[in-house]
Amino acid sequence: MIVTRRRVLRIGGVILAGLAGTASGSTGGAAEIAMRGNEDGSDVWYDPVGLHVRPGQAIRWTNHDAGNAHTATAYHPHHSGRPNRIPDGAAPWDSGYLLPGESFAVTLLVEGVYDYFCLPHELAGMVGRIVVGSPPVAEPPPGDVPGVFPPVGQILREGSVRRSRTARRGHREHFPASCIS
Amino acid sequence: MRICLAALALAGMFASPVLAADQVAKAPPDGDYRKVSELVKLPDFLPGLGQLYVDPATLPAGPFLAYDHDGSLVSTIYMLPVADLTDKDRRFDDLAAPGGAVDHVDVYFNAGHPGVETPHAHVVLWHVPAADEARVAK
Numbered sequence: 269m270i271v272t273r274r275r276v277l278r279i280g281g282v283i284l285a286g287l288a289g290t291a292s293g294s295t296g297g298a299a300e301i302a303m304r305g306n307e308d309g310s311d312v313w314y315d316p317v318g319l320h321v322r323p324g325q326a327i328r329w330t331n332h333d334a335g336n337a338h339t340a341t342a343y344h345p346h347h348s349g350r351p352n353r354i355p356d357g358a359a360p361w362d363s364g365y366l367l368p369g370e371s372f373a374v375t376l377l378v379e380g381v382y383d384y385f386c387l388p389h390e391l392a393g394m395v396g397r398i399v400v401g402s403p404p405v406a407e408p409p410p411g412d413v414p415g416v417f418p419p420v421g422q423i424l425r426e427g428s429v430r431r432s433r434t435a436r437r438g439h440r441e442h443f444p445a446s447c448i449s
Numbered sequence: 450m451r452i453c454l455a456a457l458a459l460a461g462m463f464a465s466p467v468l469a470a471d472q473v474a475k476a477p478p479d480g481d482y483r484k485v486s487e488l489v490k491l492p493d494f495l496p497g498l499g500q501l502y503v504d505p506a507t508l509p510a511g512p513f514l515a516y517d518h519d520g521s522l523v524s525t526i527y528m529l530p531v532a533d534l535t536d537k538d539r540r541f542d543d544l545a546a547p548g549g550a551v552d553h554v555d556v557y558f559n560a561g562h563p564g565v566e567t568p569h570a571h572v573v574l575w576h577v578p579a580a581d582e583a584r585v586a587k
Contacts (some may be wrong), residue, residue, distance in 0.1 A: 302487045308571075309559045336562050365490035366561060386496055392560035392568050 270389040286290075298373060301340070301396065303366065303386070305333035314388045314396040318418035318429030321376070323401045328373040330361060337365040338394070339387040340372060343409075348367065353409040355380030355400075362387075376400045381409055381420055399423045470549030476520040478502055478547075485513065489563035497571075499585035500524055509565040512545055515573075517584040522548055524585075527572040528565045531558075548576050 299321045306364040316365065323328060329340040339350040343353035344360035354360060355378045363372035365387075376382060379401035397417045402424070416427040472479040485501040486493040491506040494500050497514035513526040525548035533539040559565075575582065 305560070307561065308557055310557060312560045335492065335497060337490045337492075367490060370490055388561045388563050388566040390565075394560070 277403050279406055292355050294307070296433065298328045301327065301329045303329055303331045303333055305336050305338075305339075305340040311337055312386065312392055312394045313339075313431055314337070314386075314394065314429040316430045318397045318399075318423040320399045320423050320427045322378050322380055324375055326373050326375050328371055330365040330371040334368050337367055338354060338389065338395070339363050339365055341387050343366075343383045343385060348384075351409075353381075353383035353411070355382070355403075358382065379403045383409060383417060397423065424431075470587045472507050472546065473514055474522050474549075476500060476502065476514075476516040476522075478514050478522075480504065481506065482514060485564060491563050494518070494585075497562075497585060499524070500525065507545070509569070510541055510544060512547065513536075514548065515585065519584075521584075523575065523577050523581065524548070525551075525574040525576070527574075528559070528569050529572060530567045530569045532566070532567060534570060546574070548574060550576060552576060552578055 276379040296413070299319055301319060302315040303312075304315050319327070329337055329338075332336050340362035341347050341361040342362065343350045346360050347362055358378040358380065359374065361374045361384075366372055376398065377400075378397075380403045382400065384396050392407070393416065397420070399420055408431060414438075423429055473482075477484070481504040482502040483505060484493070485491055488505060491501075499517055500520075502514045502516070503511055507554070509528055509530060510523075511527045512530065514522060515524045515526055517523050525546060527544060529541060533541070538544055551567070551574045553575050555571070555575065557571055557573075559569055559571050561567055561569065577584070
């Protein structure tokens with residue numbers, strides 16, 4: 269089951285008050301995930317890329333990338349035929365394109381592992397993983413790609429997993445014309 | 450002869466117009482260009498690029514015409530998917546270059562965005578000196 273943004277807005281006060289401050293990366297009850305990109309658009313990512321929340325806790329994505337639009341879209345056959353990478357019985361979500369400063373929230377109630385992606389940036393590796401509750405078997409969905417999604421065990425241990433600095437291409441080489449002519 | 454002249458006239462009517470630089474120097478450009486932010490969900494002004502216009506028929510490669518906050522043309526941009534650049538059977542020929550004189554060129558990778566949803570290369574033909582790139586930095 270899933271509670272979408274509108275639902276959260278309508279009943280959010282009750283939900284958030286009851287669950288405030290218990291999960292890593294949370295502020296005021298909602299677990300926050302930032303959508304980020306670097307200045308020239310050569311790199312994009314979710315921050316954190318892995319997150320552990322309690323069942324019923326709101327999760328909110330906000331676009332902090334001034335030069336791009338992003339989505340948070342569950343891996344599910346309803347979304348362009350993608351494989352199902354959310355728990356049985358859970359409903360898929362799609363934020364639609366979020367412009368800079370815009371947000372989208374869902375509340376996930378079924379325990380398990382949820383993988384999601386950004387529609388225009390999946391090929392660039394902009395994917396994320398949420399672990400809800402303490403699934404009896406904390407295994408990733410079938411077809412897991414090691415190194416792309418953070419390990420489920422690491423998310424459970426650390427609560428929140430960010431990409432390493434090296435993975436964010438912190439260093440950029442420039443080749444002025446004089447170097448390559 | 451009369452038939453030939455009529456054919457030439459018709460061809461002239463339907464040929465794609467080649468825009469002179471002064472027809473695109475200020476936003477909005479003449480011709481079939483449309484504002485990118487009205488075609489896809491993207492910010493109206495992209496830091497580092499500016500306000501973009503494109504003829505939808507030329508997507509994904511472009512050219513995209515980029516303007517500063519005062520509506521002056523600063524660059525012409527091509528967006529070339531990496532998959533196409535590495536495909537030996539694919540090439541981009543005769544891309545329009547309506548922006549006029551080019552001061553310098555930047556080439557760099559872009560992860561994608563609405564409109565060009567795959568990783569691609571930005572080829573930026575700057576019509577202004579490098580110091581004036583700041584006009585579209587923010």
